[in-house]
Each structure stands twice: as C-alpha cells, then as structure tokens.
Amino acid sequence: MKKYIIKRILAVIPILLVVSVVIFSLVHLTPGDPAVAILGSDATQEDILALREAMGLNDPIPVQYVNWIVDVFHGDLGNSVVSNAPVASVLKGHFLPTINLAAFAMIISLFVSLPLGMVAARKRGKLTDQIVSVIALCGISVPSFLLGLGLMMLFSVKFRIFPVSGYAPWSAGAIEHIRSLTLPAIALGFMYAALMMRMTRASMLEVLGSDYIKMAKAKGVKEGALIGIHAFKNALVSILTVIGQSIIGALSGAAVVETVFGIPGLGSLIVSSIGRRDYEVIQGIVLLIAFINVFINLITDIAYSFVDPRIRVQ
C-alpha cells in the first residue's frame, strides 16, 4: 500500500507539468493583460505600453514560462503581477474560506442525500420516492446562483436570520462562522446532494435486488440493519466516487456562489484574477486545483479498499 501511495504521489509531478504548460499557454495566449487592470480604463496608451515593458510582459512566452517554472520548482509560485503579493500567500488567504465552505456544503449534502437516497430506494415507486426524485431534479436543474439569491431573499432579507454576504473566519466565533457559511453551503451543496441522492438510490436499488439481501431478509435481519449495514456498505463503492467528484467540484467550482455571497475563496479569486489577467495567480490556482484533484482521487481509491476489501489497489 505504501509503495502504491508513493507511486501515485510521484505521478502527480508529470501531471502538474502538463497542466502548467497548458494553463500557461492558455493564459498568455488569451488577449488582455494586467497592465490595463492596474492602470485602469482611463489610462493613456503610452502609460500602458510603458508598464507592459516594465513588467516583462513583452518577453517571448517560452522565456516567461521557463522563468516561472524554474521558480515553481524552487517552491516559489511567484508574485501576483497585479498586487505584487506572493502567490502562495494569496492562495493561502483564499484557500481556507473555500475549504470551510466546501466542507460545510459536503456535510449538508451527505446528511441530506444519503438518508433520502436510501429511503427513496426502499420506498421505490411510492410517493416518498417521487418527492425525493423531485428534490433531486430541482437540485440538478436550479442554478446555484438562483438558489443562492432565493435563499438570501428569504432567510437574510425577509427573516434576517443569516447575513447577506461576507465571510466570518473561525476567529470571529463558531456561531458567526457557521452563520456566514450556511446559505452559501446550502446553495453549493444542493446540487451535489441531488447527485449523491440519485447515486445512492440507484446503488441501493441494485444491491437490494441481490441474493444476499434476500437471504438476509429471509433470515429475519431487521429492516434497519438490512438497509444501514448490509445494503449500504455494498452500495458505498459507487457512492464514494460521486462523493470524491463532488468534493473536487465544490472546491474548484464554487466561483458563482462565492461571488454571490461575497466569500473570499479560490472561486472568487480566480474570477477576479481572470478579469485582471493576473497570470501568476491564475496559474497558481489551477496548479493547486490539479493537485487537489489528484489527491482526492487517491484518497477515494484508498477508501475503496477499506469499504470493499475485494478491491485491490495495486
């Protein structure tokens, strides 16, 4: 197992290298540059050209890439070309809100989706199943920004329970922290809850139809144990895949929700960085997300072997 994990971690390096080339090329070949973002829309052409030259943006792209990647191998992701802050510290500042938001969204998703998915499978074709299906359909169809705005109007503007926007870190107190993340976590988690709900229902239906479940039922195993232990454990392998993908999605795809609720996470950072063509920050975020992607896939693979010992990771 150790060997496998080391091998997988080492495999990250070529992946990140390929990602770095692709993202560097995409970012630098896209029209627009940071000089205008810094100087503003009323800047004269003369000032823009001078700043471009000063920032080294006129150097050939391969030269810029080599300079950057050499620094990355030395552990230096560079400085934001716009604010001049080190990219590592910019990412650090925005990573925690995203992690907290994604974790909260996943907790909500799991608590909603797994029980409802199991109940829907058990009550297949009945009204409960239909209701769960409608909820899942809404979760998949309703865009997160629309849900977010709806939640904001209801729970912030009308009932004044949660703040409209902003992020309170843990240091501001657990209650404030949770209050600031509740609505964005629901808006973000609803879609993933729907996906997990459908996957749980489908997997459970498959397992519930198998012979060993019929045998357990015939032996008089109680309903709770039958669903919760025997069936769910075996359905978990496919659900784990969706959970892993959902975590990656929540970490890398929260841009809209973060923008609507003013959460200073990686999503809102990448949106503003793209708008400003802050090359170094965009590259840093994409590398980080690629790394997270590989890491979570590794964790998911390892988790398979614990859930189902028949699965050999090697």
Add this chain to the structure above:
Amino acid sequence: MKKRTAKWLTTILLSATMILGLTACNSKSEPTTGETTAESKAEYNLPSNETEAAAVDKANVKEIMNIAVSQEGANYDVHKTTTLVARQLFSGTVWEKLVTLNGNAEVVPELCSSWEMSEDATTFTFNLREGVLFHDGTELKADDVVASMNRWIEAFSTAKDLVGNGRFEKVDDYTVKIVCDSAALTLVDMMAGAAQPAIVTTKSICENEDENGYLKEYIGTGPYKFVEWVQGQYITFEKFDDYVPYYLEGTTEEIMDGWAGYKHAYTKQLKFWYVPEAATRVAGLQTGQYDVILSLDSENSKIVEGSTGLEVASEQAGTIALVFNKSEESIAQDINIRHAVNAVANSDDLMMSAFGDYYDLGSCYMDESNAFWLTDAGSEYYNIKDEAKAKEYLETAGYNGETFKILAPTLNHYDNIALVLKAELEAIGMTVEVETVDWATFTTLREDKTVFDLYITSFASVPVPSLKAYYGPEYPGWTVDDTMAEKLAAFNQSTTKEQAYEAWVALQQYSWEYLPCINAGHYGTGYGYSEAVSGLSFGNGVYFWDAYIPQ
C-alpha cells in the same frame, strides 16, 4: 392508473410550489415601480453636500460605517492607476492634494494655502499650509510635495507631456514651484481632478516602492488613515485624530463644497466591503448589513427607492463614446462612413439599452460636473436620426456592402449598445458584425487595427477637455489629423481660461465635423444609503469624510 396519475399530479404540484416559493421570495422585496418612459433626460437626485457641524452630536455617532463597493482595486497607489474605486475610496479621505475641486469644479487650495501662476502660464508657485501632519506623525514639508508631485508627473504621461522637462522644486520648506517648458494652464486642473490624482505622501514613502514600482504604504494627510486591506473582503480606514482641517477660502465655517472644505471625520471607522454582485449589495442595504452601497444601476435603484428607510442619490458619471478606427485598415477611415453611422445613431435607444433611466443626452463631450467647459458647438450633428441623410453619406462613400465591425466589452451592458447600433446600421443597408468580449480581452483587441471599425467605451468625467484620450494619435482609434492636432495644441498653449474655452469650442466643433468618435450621451450612476446616514458628500462619487449615523 388513477393512483399513479394522482402521484404525478402531486409531484408536479410540489415542484410548482417550490418554484413559486422561490419566485415569491424574490419578487416580494421588489417594490412596484413606475413604467420606464422614453424620456431621455435623467432626473438625477444629488443631495446637498453642506453639513451643519453644530447639529452633529459627536458622542452619539455610530462607530463603524459599512459601505459596499462593486470593485476591488488592483492596488491603491493612485499616482499609477485611474481606477474609479481607488480614487473614490482614498482621494480626499486618506490622501489630499495641493489643490482640489469645489462643487463648481473650480480649482481651490487644499494642502496649499495659495498658488500663483505666471502670466505666460509656465511657472506655478504653491505656498503650503503649515502644521499639516501625515498619518505617521511627520509634518508636511516641501520635500514631500516635490517627491510626490514629481512621482505623479512621471506616472501620468498626459501631465508629463504638458510640463515637458519641468519638475517641481523646493523653494523653501513651505514653498514649491514648477517651471514648465511651455504654457501649462490646465496643470492645476489636472492636479485637482485627474483620474490619476496628484496626491501627496511623504518623501520616504515615495522612495519606498515595491519591485513593481508601487507604494508599499498608504500614508497621507487626510481625515482617515489606512488600516487594513484584506484582499477579496474589505478595506478599513480609521479616523486620524491629528488631522488638521482647513476652511474654504475666505470662510471660517466648518462646511464642505465639492471635494474641498472642512472635513470632520465623525465616524470612527469606515469599512469598505467588496461585494461584486449587485443584488447582494441591494439585499445587504435592505437588511442593514451595509449603510451605503455604490454602483447602483437604474434597475436596482427602483428596488432601493421602494424599500422603507432607504434613499437613492444619483449623478452624471461620464460619457459613452463610439470610437471610430481611422486607420487605413478600416472602412471608417472614410469620413462619410463615420457620418453615416452618426446620422443614423439614435442616442436615446443606445443609452437606454445599457443604462435604463440613468442617462441623459447632450452633444457636449464634457460632463455637467465641469460646467465651465460646457458648449453646444457641433450640436447640429448630434442625434439627428436621419436615415435618408445616412444613406446619402454611404452613397458618397461608395459603400458596397463591406462588413462594418463593432467591438464592445460586456462591461456595464455596452454589448447592448452594440446590438442596438447594429440594428440601426442594418436598417440603412449596412452589413454589420458585432464582437462582444470581456473587458481585459477588449483592451487588447482594440489595439489591433484590423479587428474593428468602431468600438464602444466610456470616459469618466475629466476636469479638462485635453484629458479626453481619443484626441491622441496613439490611442486606439488613431486620430491622426493635422487640423485636430492644431486645435488641440491651441487649447494646450492657452494662457488664460477664456482663451482655453474659445479653443475648446473650436475643438469640439471640429470634433463633430471630423468625428474621431461619436459622443452618444452621458451615463449616470447611483448610490443607495440608509436614511439614517447623514453627511455624505457627493460629486463625481460619494465620499465619507463627514458621514455619520446618529445612534
């Protein structure tokens, strides 16, 4: 079968209930608003700026004011950026200038007590106020002013062109002067109101730049000191207890006029929250999370106006320019093509498509806030909406179905203007292509002479006409015309304001004849605030140096 039908009905009803529930949540807070009219003149509402100091009970003022802004600056070194948010948050609040603008856009002293200009408008001498303190506790001296002003000149090419090789020099600790190569009548106007404000910081701060050449610290003389910028979240200013206020020239009353006058800093802390989403800013104002919100558009201003306890202020903010490509690569190099587009363009429709009610029409290239420069020269060419005339121009140009390319950024719905213009041009038989892109892409594409024949952009209010970038031969659109250059030079070489005005009238008249761009109209912007907030200062932005909320 019936049972199954009933289940499906239940399902559908449940879905419908959820969707309606969401819709109701949204619509409930929206007030009933009047119908949009085709009236072209915006009715801006800008409250008076004067504050009755005696009426404010300083002991019972809320300590923190929360303000939601739509943009976050890349940095706030205003010598080197023209971004509105940098100017609006920092200029006058954290930083002050040698001179500033009063409510009539006239240049008045701020950090200087007086200034003199030589008769030939080449030499300017500024006498500094004594005893003014920076936020680091040091006193404002000539060395600080010289370092700051020369740094501003180096960063601002328009000012650099104006002064030539002249730079600020110290005369004594409280006097500085600059000797320009030629007449530079508008220098003080630029110092007072340019988009890149000529703010004054300490000499040591000017010398302590980061590797990209930006200020590392934000130290000024204003009524608030910079405390913290948490990127992506907020900026905090705190009252500067040792602030040295000044009276308007010739008065001893504690009042403000425009950006000038006696600043009280009643509120202990100003917190500017970065909230990019317009609906979130409005919802935050409705719940009281924010006391003031900026960048309120026409549509959202109606929601705010309809909400209990909230107020809206609005003002003209700048002009929309449809800039022609006058290079050889474009069919718009032909003046008749430019006049054809101008003849058919319906400014009302163009402006309404992007700004709702927040616009007004007017042929003057300058905005209302700079009343001195207003003129109707060339108005006979403005908004004529004459299809027959437009077709005549096309015929004279020998137009033969060539594609006319419009480039527009998606920023602030400028793409809507492009689509309306496309329809109008197609009505006179032109073949039109529209390309809409994000702002950053737009700024690069417009440098390519083969990409567009016309692009759409905006210009914020400027204190002097020569700051309109489209007169420059290097600015995308490439105005290379001897007559235009002569008229611009005549303006720049004026030695009196009256002479400059005459030159500007001639320049604007020629601009409408030559058409480097079409001035489509003037756009507005709004600010929403709780009715509990008093003392806001308006005028080319909203400012907080006298703002307070009674407890």
